[in-house]
Amino acid sequence: MISLSSQGAAALQQARAQLAAALRDDSGADDLLARFDRWGPDLWNGLVGAYDAETVLPRFVELIAQAHRDRSAELRARDTERLLQPDWFQRPEALGYVAYTDRFAGDLAGVQSHIDYLSDLGVTYLHLMPLLEPRPAPNDGGYAVMDYRKVRSDLGTMQNLRDLAAALHEAGIALTLDLVLNHVAQEHEWAVAARNGDTAKREYFLAFPDRTLPDEYERSLPEVFPAFAPGNFTWDDSLNAWVWTTFNTWQWDLNWANPDVLCEFADIILFLANQGVDCIRLDAIAFLWKRMGTNCQGEPEVHAITQALRAAARIATPALIFKAEAIVGPDDVVKYLGVGEHAGRISDLAYHNSLMVQIWSAFAMHDARLLTSSLNRFAQIPSTTAWGTYLRCHDDIGWAIDDRDANSQGFDGGAHRAFLAEYYAGEFDGSPSRGAHFQSNPLTGDRRTSGSAASLAGIESALEAHDEAALTLAIDKVLCGYAIVLGFGGIPLIYMGDEIGLLNDYSFVDEPEHAADNRWLHRPMMDWPRAKAARTSSDYSGRLLRGLTELIEARKDCDALHAATAPEIFHGADSAVLVLRRRHPGGTVIQVFNMAGSSRELAADSLWPLDTNQLRDLITGSSVTLSSGALRLPAYSTLWLVDTP
Numbered sequence: 001m002i003s004l005s006s007q008g009a010a011a012l013q014q015a016r017a018q019l020a021a022a023l024r025d026d027s028g029a030d031d032l033l034a035r036f037d038r039w040g041p042d043l044w045n046g047l048v049g050a051y052d053a054e055t056v057l058p059r060f061v062e063l064i065a066q067a068h069r070d071r072s073a074e075l076r077a078r079d080t081e082r083l084l085q086p087d088w089f090q091r092p093e094a095l096g097y098v099a100y101t102d103r104f105a106g107d108l109a110g111v112q113s114h115i116d117y118l119s120d121l122g123v124t125y126l127h128l129m130p131l132l133e134p135r136p137a138p139n140d141g142g143y144a145v146m147d148y149r150k151v152r153s154d155l156g157t158m159q160n161l162r163d164l165a166a167a168l169h170e171a172g173i174a175l176t177l178d179l180v181l182n183h184v185a186q187e188h189e190w191a192v193a194a195r196n197g198d199t200a201k202r203e204y205f206l207a208f209p210d211r212t213l214p215d216e217y218e219r220s221l222p223e224v225f226p227a228f229a230p231g232n233f234t235w236d237d238s239l240n241a242w243v244w245t246t247f248n249t250w251q252w253d254l255n256w257a258n259p260d261v262l263c264e265f266a267d268i269i270l271f272l273a274n275q276g277v278d279c280i281r282l283d284a285i286a287f288l289w290k291r292m293g294t295n296c297q298g299e300p301e302v303h304a305i306t307q308a309l310r311a312a313a314r315i316a317t318p319a320l321i322f323k324a325e326a327i328v329g330p331d332d333v334v335k336y337l338g339v340g341e342h343a344g345r346i347s348d349l350a351y352h353n354s355l356m357v358q359i360w361s362a363f364a365m366h367d368a369r370l371l372t373s374s375l376n377r378f379a380q381i382p383s384t385t386a387w388g389t390y391l392r393c394h395d396d397i398g399w400a401i402d403d404r405d406a407n408s409q410g411f412d413g414g415a416h417r418a419f420l421a422e423y424y425a426g427e428f429d430g431s432p433s434r435g436a437h438f439q440s441n442p443l444t445g446d447r448r449t450s451g452s453a454a455s456l457a458g459i460e461s462a463l464e465a466h467d468e469a470a471l472t473l474a475i476d477k478v479l480c481g482y483a484i485v486l487g488f489g490g491i492p493l494i495y496m497g498d499e500i501g502l503l504n505d506y507s508f509v510d511e512p513e514h515a516a517d518n519r520w521l522h523r524p525m526m527d528w529p530r531a532k533a534a535r536t537s538s539d540y541s542g543r544l545l546r547g548l549t550e551l552i553e554a555r556k557d558c559d560a561l562h563a564a565t566a567p568e569i570f571h572g573a574d575s576a577v578l579v580l581r582r583r584h585p586g587g588t589v590i591q592v593f594n595m596a597g598s599s600r601e602l603a604a605d606s607l608w609p610l611d612t613n614q615l616r617d618l619i620t621g622s623s624v625t626l627s628s629g630a631l632r633l634p635a636y637s638t639l640w641l642v643d644t645p
Contacts, residue, residue: 008053011057016037020033022065028068032064032068045341047304050257050289060263060266064312064315067271074166075317081319087562089321090562091563095492095555096494104128104526107154118173121494125278126176129178130180133147138248138516144183145188147188168276182285182288209241216292221295224247229247246284256305273319277320278320279321285347297328310348323349330354333351337381344382349386350387356391358370360481371571374401389486391484394523396449397424397448414445418446424449424456432474433451434503438519452504453481455522457475459503475544476634478498480594482551483640486555489567489582499544500530502524505521550620559584560582560589570606577594577601579591591641592638601631607641
């Protein structure tokens with residue numbers, strides 16, 4: 001039940017009349033007004049949480065009306081489809097793929113020419129990494145945006161983007177783009193205008209005449225990139241002020257307390273939706289609201305702002321969903337999907353960063369207990385939302401092992417984080433990994449890790465040593481990791497090249513704009529000859545692709561893997577074995593994962609409520625029998641068990 005004040009009810013009534021008048025001659029006006037009746041209260045309550053809602057609401061109505069007028073007939077039809085199937089991204093057949101446009105296919109037209117490859121893999125959701133016009137390098141991999149309404153010139157144009165979106169839709173694939181919310185490039189027109197004396201645009205940023213307030217803020221602020229961007233403020237001669245710059249000196253944080261900034265981004269979001277974008281990845285969403293004495297992450301206003309923006313999109317462009325990029329701890333990340341009054345009213349998707357971290361941690365320890373303990377700390381998410389799950393992404397791995405989780409298993413969090421950094425850099429005795437250290441926090445000593453999934457798992461080192469046994473273990477490790485990602489529920493995301501085991505790309509040091517950032521180690525160019533050969537190849541790429549395809553196909557037919565069905569998470573009697581039990585009216589599935597590089601066993605009583613006399617593995621379709629009352633599990637093996645014939 002949505003509570004609404006009498007002031008809010010009156011304001012919404014007036015806003016509805018304003019909207020009806022603006023769309024008097026539009027054939028879709030009735031549908032839009034019905035959506036306003038449904039999501040208008042969400043819009044009002046979101047605005048109230050951070051702004052003078054009575055002043056801002058009429059501005060939002062104008063933006064909504066204009067976006068509706070600009071929306072094509074094809075996209076309006078897509079709106080209807082999505083409203084009739086709002087769980088499209090939660091369904092078992094949903095599968096994501098994440099890539100840089102240029103590294104995948106050169107440009108947007110190139111991506112369009114490879115849609116068949118994505119379709120053959122089973123992809124229903126394509127996330128193209130930042131492609132809006134950035135500043136010249138360095139630009140944080142495209143996250144220093146100079147123009148939100150232009151495509152990077154070497155990748156194409158907005159017309160190319162519209163063409164690609166339409167072609168993807170025809171193939172049953174949704175398009176996701178990044179929207180950087182916290183900051184803009186210092187070359188963005190707003191920043192240029194501020195430098196040139198535009199007082200209104202100066203208020204778009206957080207600028208201070210001296211160090212008094214910055215120094216006060218710094219007392220509680222962390223450093224995101226301590227090695228090459230220490231501190232959170234940068235002096236600018238043109239402004240004659242210290243500018244808030246959380247990420248880099250050339251990325252200026254925006255003043256989200258200014259409603260003009262909110263309205264600018266509402267307009268940008270609706271503009272991108274009208275190009276055919278289906279999902280907006282809300283980059284750096286946690287950082288929007290600044291409050292003295294806090295770490296300025298995840299403040300209550302962040303969730304109110306997200307609710308207002310989502311409600312506006314639901315009214316004007318309802319095919320659009322939001323994905324929160326909030327790399328925060330278990331206690332906080334659920335808030336980006338909505339808790340309390342915001343439950344189910346903000347982002348539709350959020351990254352499950354902890355799942356990625358805990359999978360790699362379990363592999364290094366050959367032990368699933370910390371993974372189980374950590375995942376069981378997560379609160380239940382709204383049934384209309386889903387996790388984005390992944391084994392690797394474009395970013396480094398921050399070893400976000402919570403000290404409380406580590407202590408619950410009898411060891412020290414700091415020591416374990418140090419072990420993981422050393423293990424995946426190949427510095428720990430016996431480690432097969434070929435990662436690299438990325439950044440180091442001078443206060444805590446914590447280090448992060450770069451590296452591709454294949455190289456971290458040991459494929460690279462096994463190939464170097466011509467060790468077939470080690471290669472088989474490494475391939476099985478990657479497939480086990482992806483089996484968890486695909487089996488956890490939500491929308492699994494395949495990072496470009498993982499399906500064929502692309503290795504670290506050490507040539508990144510030859511590109512001046514990349515050389516200082518070793519995250520480019522795991523951002524290689526797509527190897528198309530290898531990808532095409534993998535369909536029939538017996539090498540490691542073919543083995544990986546066939547194994548992953550088998551998992552994808554098994555997932556499609558399992559109703560219990562709908563994101564609304566939460567897993568029960570525990571480990572077997574053997575601490576290396578992870579068990580996920582999902583009970584669903586359409587049937588129960590029990591997923592078993594051996595996180596160790598040697599054989600393990602799972603006792604039969606862990607398989608309740610399945611009938612152990614008629615077990616079948618969904619992945620292979622084969623019957624599974626117990627030996628002496630237990631399942632024998634080869635190294636890094638996976639079973640998805642049901643008890644139907």
